[in-house]
Amino acid sequence: MRLLLLGNEAIAYGALSGGVAAATAYPGTPSTEILETLEEFKDRFVHWATNEKTAFELAYGAALAGARALTAMKHVGLNVAADPLHSAAYTGVEGGFLIVTADDPWMHSSQNEQDTRWYGLQSYVPVLEPSNPAEACKMAKAAFELSERLKHPVMLRSVTRVSHVRAPVELEPPAPPKWGRFTRDVKRFNLVPANARERRKELVEKWEKMRDVAGEYVSVEGSGDVAVVASGVAYNYVKEALRRLRISATVVKLGMPIPVPRKVAELAKSVIVVEEGDPVVEFQLRAMGVATKGKLDGYFPKYGELDIGKVAAGLAKALDLPYDPPQPPKPPVEPAPRPPALCPGCPHMGTFYILRLATAGLNPLWSGDIGCYSLGINMGQQDLITHMGSSVGLGAGISITGRHFVVATVGDSTFYHAVLPQLIDVATRQVPILIVVMDNAYTAMTGGQPSPSRAVPVEKITEALGLPTFVIDPVDIKRSVETVKKAVEVVKAGKPAVVVSRRPCTLIATRKARRAGLQLPKYRVDPDRCTGCGLCYNLLRCSAISKRPDKKAYVDPSLCVGCGMCAEVCPFGAFVPEGRRDRWLELWQQA
Amino acid sequence: MATSIVIMGVGGQGVLTLARWIGEAALAEGYDVRIAEIHGMSQRGGSVEVHVRFGREVYAPIVEEAGADLVIALEAVEALRGFRYLKPGGVLVINKRVIQPPGRWYELGEVVDAIRKSWPKTYIVPCYEAALGLGSALYENSVMLGFVSQLLGLPMPPSLDERNQAAFRKGMQLFQEAAAADQ
Ligand SMILES: Cc1ncc(C[n+]2csc(CCOP(=O)(O)OP(=O)(O)O)c2C)c(N)n1
Ligand code: SF4
Numbered sequence: 001m002r003l004l005l006l007g008n009e010a011i012a013y014g015a016l017s018g019g020v021a022a023a024t025a026y027p028g029t030p031s032t033e034i035l036e037t038l039e040e041f042k043d044r045f046v047h048w049a050t051n052e053k054t055a056f057e058l059a060y061g062a063a064l065a066g067a068r069a070l071t072a073m074k075h076v077g078l079n080v081a082a083d084p085l086h087s088a089a090y091t092g093v094e095g096g097f098l099i100v101t102a103d104d105p106w107m108h109s110s111q112n113e114q115d116t117r118w119y120g121l122q123s124y125v126p127v128l129e130p131s132n133p134a135e136a137c138k139m140a141k142a143a144f145e146l147s148e149r150l151k152h153p154v155m156l157r158s159v160t161r162v163s164h165v166r167a168p169v170e171l172e173p174p175a176p177p178k179w180g181r182f183t184r185d186v187k188r189f190n191l192v193p194a195n196a197r198e199r200r201k202e203l204v205e206k207w208e209k210m211r212d213v214a215g216e217y218v219s220v221e222g223s224g225d226v227a228v229v230a231s232g233v234a235y236n237y238v239k240e241a242l243r244r245l246r247i248s249a250t251v252v253k254l255g256m257p258i259p260v261p262r263k264v265a266e267l268a269k270s271v272i273v274v275e276e277g278d279p280v281v282e283f284q285l286r287a288m289g290v291a292t293k294g295k296l297d298g299y300f301p302k303y304g305e306l307d308i309g310k311v312a313a314g315l316a317k318a319l320d321l322p323y324d325p326p327q328p329p330k331p332p333v334e335p336a337p338r339p340p341a342l343c344p345g346c347p348h349m350g351t352f353y354i355l356r357l358a359t360a361g362l363n364p365l366w367s368g369d370i371g372c373y374s375l376g377i378n379m380g381q382q383d384l385i386t387h388m389g390s391s392v393g394l395g396a397g398i399s400i401t402g403r404h405f406v407v408a409t410v411g412d413s414t415f416y417h418a419v420l421p422q423l424i425d426v427a428t429r430q431v432p433i434l435i436v437v438m439d440n441a442y443t444a445m446t447g448g449q450p451s452p453s454r455a456v457p458v459e460k461i462t463e464a465l466g467l468p469t470f471v472i473d474p475v476d477i478k479r480s481v482e483t484v485k486k487a488v489e490v491v492k493a494g495k496p497a498v499v500v501s502r503r504p505c506t507l508i509a510t511r512k513a514r515r516a517g518l519q520l521p522k523y524r525v526d527p528d529r530c531t532g533c534g535l536c537y538n539l540l541r542c543s544a545i546s547k548r549p550d551k552k553a554y555v556d557p558s559l560c561v562g563c564g565m566c567a568e569v570c571p572f573g574a575f576v577p578e579g580r581r582d583r584w585l586e587l588w589q590q591a
Numbered sequence: 592m593a594t595s596i597v598i599m600g601v602g603g604q605g606v607l608t609l610a611r612w613i614g615e616a617a618l619a620e621g622y623d624v625r626i627a628e629i630h631g632m633s634q635r636g637g638s639v640e641v642h643v644r645f646g647r648e649v650y651a652p653i654v655e656e657a658g659a660d661l662v663i664a665l666e667a668v669e670a671l672r673g674f675r676y677l678k679p680g681g682v683l684v685i686n687k688r689v690i691q692p693p694g695r696w697y698e699l700g701e702v703v704d705a706i707r708k709s710w711p712k713t714y715i716v717p718c719y720e721a722a723l724g725l726g727s728a729l730y731e732n733s734v735m736l737g738f739v740s741q742l743l744g745l746p747m748p749p750s751l752d753e754r755n756q757a758a759f760r761k762g763m764q765l766f767q768e769a770a771a772a773d774q
């Protein structure tokens with residue numbers, strides 16, 4: 001069957017036909033759909049883990065016990081799982097173990113541009129790099145056998161333009177899950193120094209053998225004196241750029257760029273190297289004594305994504321050929337930016353408003369985190385965001401300098417992912433910081449995967465640590481402001497405090513309510529009462545409310561979800577409800 | 592040779608679905624297809640941009656600046672944003688609708704006139720109006736699909752439900768009217 005599949009779906013189906021038994025992941029764009037696809041298959045162990053490290057460990061453990069296992073994450077997720085990754089290379093595995101990472105060149109939805117192929121070199125784990133969804137499917141399937149043959153983990157590096165590209169894929173039926181059982185071998189699996197030294201020697205030898213294995217993934221096309229080495233998605237741009245420039249070349253396509261096979265160094269003494277990300281292949285080739293023209297000397301751009309034009313320009317420069325591409329036309333009128341915003345009625349909008357009022361006069365430092373609430377940047381309430389857990393981790397570090405009132409805002413999924421250990425530092429050292437857990441019950445930013453917040457409520461944990469904890473409902477703005485003020489007093493007195501702001505993601509709740517046949521209430525503006533003060537559109541910033549030319553507020557009825565937060569903040573009673581809110585608020589809280 | 596298309600719109604307008612329909616229709620015709628989607632942040636009310644390429648042999652999944660044969664915009668301000676993708680001689684098709692971005696007001700008529708003047712190969716199509724006529728703004732992407740299918744020589748994709756089929760036919764009809772007016 002030939003279907004238009006997303007690269008991530010193709011990887012999932014490949015793993016299924018490869019007999020994957022255990023699959024784990026923590027969501028992250030552009031990797032999320034791999035596990036979402038596998039979730040439908042109830043005959044295997046499929047699990048959204050608390051973070052990438054626990055996901056990795058579950059799969060690694062299963063593979064040690066002979067099962068075919070997959071773990072998937074976005075590029076930065078591998079930083080979180082880096083510790084067990086390095087051990088996995090030392091112990092090797094019994095069942096096929098496939099680690100999928102999806103890199104995000106030019107950061108469509110990420111905080112950095114990171115080439116995870118480096119991790120392959122650093123940890124001695126071979127890396128497969130597909131150029132399109134069909135190839136990703138085949139590689140994912142074959143990876144399990146390869147891993148079992150080598151008794152070694154195998155990584156598959158995808159990028160946004162493979163994971164989120166839809167292309168025809170030939171589907172094979174799923175194979176039954178392949179489980180196994182653990183066989184004790186202390187010398188191999190217990191990495192005390194005496195054992196680890198032996199494993200290290202083996203690993204270095206194994207790595208040289210893997211160069212030959214990588215040779216099996218080389219294909220050579222075309223002919224000509226010019227040799228172009230291309231890896232992964234870059235191959236596509238090379239094919240079309242060569243055609244555009246009307247030059248014939250020998251194209252050496254690498255399906256396994258880590259480690260670079262010896263064979264490639266033997267093919268040509270001088271090559272052009274085209275790759276997406278860092279010059280990882282180019283570095284290796286230079287180390288093998290091959291003269292290269294690639295990213296290192298600026299033939300191709302050192303940041304951003306490749307495309308046909310950039311590759312054509314680089315090839316032309318390397319070959320001293322003229323290339324004069326058309327210039328992009330300029331629009332007759334400048335388009336205003338349309339940045340992403342919180343959904344109408346988003347609980348985070350209420351929480352930010354409440355926090356602003358409850359900390360008035362304190363000029364807080366807003367230590368932020370990654371999740372939908374990062375859009376609090378639009379309200380000036382996310383001063384720093386660097387990585388998952390930065391809110392409490394960096395916020396506490398700033399707090400100990402003694403000069404700032406720090407408010408750390410963190411989502412529930414991020415709380416379990418990264419903040420739990422930080423809480424213990426905060427509690428044991430009594431760092432004065434206001435930790436606000438925005439508990440919307442889901443991992444919303446990546447599309448609404450489950451979060452552990454209902455099974456393991458945040459306040460149970462913080463109270464066990466002796467941290468004063470206050471639970472609020474973000475749509476109940478006036479009352480919540482008073483509650484948060486109490487938490488603020490605790491921090492002003494030099495101690496940590498926690499606020500749990502609890503209401504599920506509005507996007508998910510409205511979907512469920514509509515399916516249940518509930519008619520959502522709506523709010524409209526009474527223009528006689530509205531004074532145009534702007535509290536609702538400037539401070540609350542509901543995206544269903546806009547400012548009319550006469551400065552009065554306007555609610556777009558097609559966007560309003562009847563949360564009622566506007567009515568809570570308007571001092572003039574200008575927002576008039578149509579329909580009742582109580583039943584909706586109740587259903588919403590259960591969503 | 593591949594046909595390169597860029598589709599622009601605002602989150603919630605069905606840009607992804609429109610791209611998939613075009614891809615499905617091309618696949619049904621026996622072409623190779625690549626659709627480059629963007630998921631995540633960019634969908635929350637922000638600008639959305641999807642690339643579609645089809646032909647006998649397609650490799651690259653994305654369209655470069657000045658590389659699109661066709662730019663489809665489901666909204667006029669997004670059409671301005673899509674300008675940079677037009678290759679010399681490329682065609683621009685715009686849904687006659689403005690969704691106001693925050694902080695600046697655009698008059699639909701003025702934007703459309705300015706675009707028409709600076710890019711003569713432009714079609715302004717009342718997809719939004721036609722969709723409302725069919726009962727919901729949700730159909731503006733299927734009206735657009737009907738229109739561009741005529742430009743691209745592609746059939747109706749197999750997965751359209753009945754109401755979207757009606758919208759598709761409306762789009763085809765709008766194309767015939769536009770073509771007749773061109774003569
Ligand atoms: C290490 C790492 N893994 C995954 C991601 C992708 N990611 C960004 S935010 C986020 C979680 C969002 O959930 P939550 O904190 O509950 O906030 P919400 O979006 O629900 O408001 C994820 C998974 C990331 N940026 N870094
Ligand atoms: S998806 Fe949910 S949490 Fe994210 S902005 Fe929308 S309502 Fe808020």
